[in-house]
Amino acid sequence: MSSPIKKESEISLRSGMMLQIDIIPSVSGYAGTSCESGIALADENLRNELAKLYPNVWQRITNRQEYIRKILNIDLPDEVLPLSSGVAFYTPFFLESDLALVKE
Numbered sequence: 355m356s357s358p359i360k361k362e363s364e365i366s367l368r369s370g371m372m373l374q375i376d377i378i379p380s381v382s383g384y385a386g387t388s389c390e391s392g393i394a395l396a397d398e399n400l401r402n403e404l405a406k407l408y409p410n411v412w413q414r415i416t417n418r419q420e421y422i423r424k425i426l427n428i429d430l431p432d433e434v435l436p437l438s439s440g441v442a443f444y445t446p447f448f449l450e451s452d453l454a455l456v457k458e
Contacts, residue, residue: 369397389444392437427457
């Protein structure tokens with residue numbers, strides 16, 4: 355695995371880094387679906403720069419953050435920028451896109 359997130363890792367996650375996140379549930383004996391997408395990490399300076407230089411992109415990012423927080427009920431820090439509308443959107447029944455898991 356090529357992830358910087360592991361036990362006792364000494365790799366620092368810093369502003370400007372982009373990461374792929376995966377949610378891959380596993381039930382023994384069954385094939386399953388997953389959701390994979392990209393995020394960026396951004397400190398306040400980078401967020402301000404993005405908002406100033408790319409207002410349309412910034413608006414899409416903040417809309418995604420709001421959706422993740424209010425609809426999926428995930429406590430997403432301001433520093434995590436979802437780069438697509440599929441971040442954390444998990445549909446356990448692949449062809450039932452109107453059924454998604456949310457955190458209660």
